[in-house]
Amino acid sequence: MTEPTSPDALETQGQSFAPRPKRRDVHGWVVLDKPVGMTSTHAVAVVKRAFAAKKAGHAGTLDPLASGLLPIALGEATKTVPFVMDGRKAYQFTVAWGTQTDTDDTEGKVIATADGRPDEAAIAALLPRFTGTIQQVPPKFSAIKIAGERAYDLARDGEDVVLEARPVEIDALRIVSHDGATTTFEAECGKGTYVRAIARDLGITLGCLGHVAHLRRTRVGPFDIADAASVEALRESTESAAAALLPVKAALTLIPEIVVHRDAALRLKRGQSVLLRGRDAPVESQSVYTTCGGVLIATGMIDQGEFVPHRVFNL
CATH class of the missing domain: 3.30.2350.10 (Pseudouridine synthase)
Known part of the structure; x- marks a missing residue:
C-alpha cells in the first residue's frame, strides 16, 4: 500500500498550501x-x-x-x-400515509403498514385534538436523555426505548394540501414539540399509519x-x-428594550444592578434587555424597579 504523502513532502515537491485564515x-x-x-x-x-x-x-x-x-x-x-x-416555531411537513417507521420519518425501517388512506374531511375533523396543550410521546429516535444517554443512541444500539408523554403546545395545525396518499400541513408550536410525533399519532388515530416524508422549518422565535x-x-x-x-x-426583538444612559451602562458592564428612573420605567418584568446609544449592553430581569443583569455583552 502506498503511504499518503504528507503536506511537508508535497511542499518539498514544489507544492504549497494556503494558510488557514x-x-x-x-x-x-x-x-x-x-x-x-x-x-x-x-x-x-x-x-x-x-x-x-x-x-x-x-x-x-x-x-x-x-x-x-x-x-x-x-x-x-x-x-x-x-x-x-x-x-415559537413553525414548520411545513408532508405525511405519507400507510406506513409507520421506527424513526417516524423516511430514514427509519418500516415497522407497520396499513391499506386504508384517510380523506381530507376525516383529517380536518381530527386536528382540534392535536392543537392546544396536548400530551405527546417523543420519538424513540430523539435527543432526549435517558439516564444520561441520548434516546437515539440507545435505539440505534437495539435497546427498548420507553419515553414518557409530556405536555407540548401546538398553537395551530392546518392542512395545506391533500392528494390521498400524502397530506401537507403547517404547524405552529412551542419548544419541545416533535413534528414526527404529530405525524405518527395522526396516522395511528386515523387507523392508516403515517410518517414524515418532508419537513421544512419556516420560523424560529423572531x-x-x-x-x-x-x-x-x-x-x-x-x-x-x-x-x-x-x-x-x-434575537431579542420579542422582549422589551430599555434604553439606559452612559453611567448606568458602565455599571451594568461591571455586572451591577441599576435603578430605573422615570414615569414609564417598569417595576416588574420577565426578560428584558438594555441598550445605550443603540448598542446592546445586557439582558436580565427587573426586580422592584431595578434592572438586574444576567448576561453582559462586550460589543
Whole structure:
C-alpha cells in the first residue's frame, strides 16, 4: 500500500498550501436556510468558516433530512441563544400515509403498514385534538436523555426505548394540501414539540399509519425563513456573507428594550444592578434587555424597579 504523502513532502515537491485564515471576533446572527442532507453541526462549521469566526453555535438542532431555518449565533450572539430556542416555531411537513417507521420519518425501517388512506374531511375533523396543550410521546429516535444517554443512541444500539408523554403546545395545525396518499400541513408550536410525533399519532388515530416524508422549518422565535440566507450565498463572496449577518439584538426583538444612559451602562458592564428612573420605567418584568446609544449592553430581569443583569455583552 502506498503511504499518503504528507503536506511537508508535497511542499518539498514544489507544492504549497494556503494558510488557514486567522479566526476573528465576529458578533451577530446568521439565519441559514439549511439544505436537506446537511447536519446542524456541519451547517455551523460552514457559517463559521464563511466568517472566519472564533465562536459559533446554533439555536436548535434541525435533522439532516429536514430543510429550512437554522439560526446560527456568532461570538457574543451565543449569549442570546436561549431567547431564540425558547421562541415559537413553525414548520411545513408532508405525511405519507400507510406506513409507520421506527424513526417516524423516511430514514427509519418500516415497522407497520396499513391499506386504508384517510380523506381530507376525516383529517380536518381530527386536528382540534392535536392543537392546544396536548400530551405527546417523543420519538424513540430523539435527543432526549435517558439516564444520561441520548434516546437515539440507545435505539440505534437495539435497546427498548420507553419515553414518557409530556405536555407540548401546538398553537395551530392546518392542512395545506391533500392528494390521498400524502397530506401537507403547517404547524405552529412551542419548544419541545416533535413534528414526527404529530405525524405518527395522526396516522395511528386515523387507523392508516403515517410518517414524515418532508419537513421544512419556516420560523424560529423572531427569525423567519424569508430572511434566511443560503449556503451558496455564504460561500459566494465575503460581501454576500456580510450581508447575511444580523445584529446580536435581532434575537431579542420579542422582549422589551430599555434604553439606559452612559453611567448606568458602565455599571451594568461591571455586572451591577441599576435603578430605573422615570414615569414609564417598569417595576416588574420577565426578560428584558438594555441598550445605550443603540448598542446592546445586557439582558436580565427587573426586580422592584431595578434592572438586574444576567448576561453582559462586550460589543
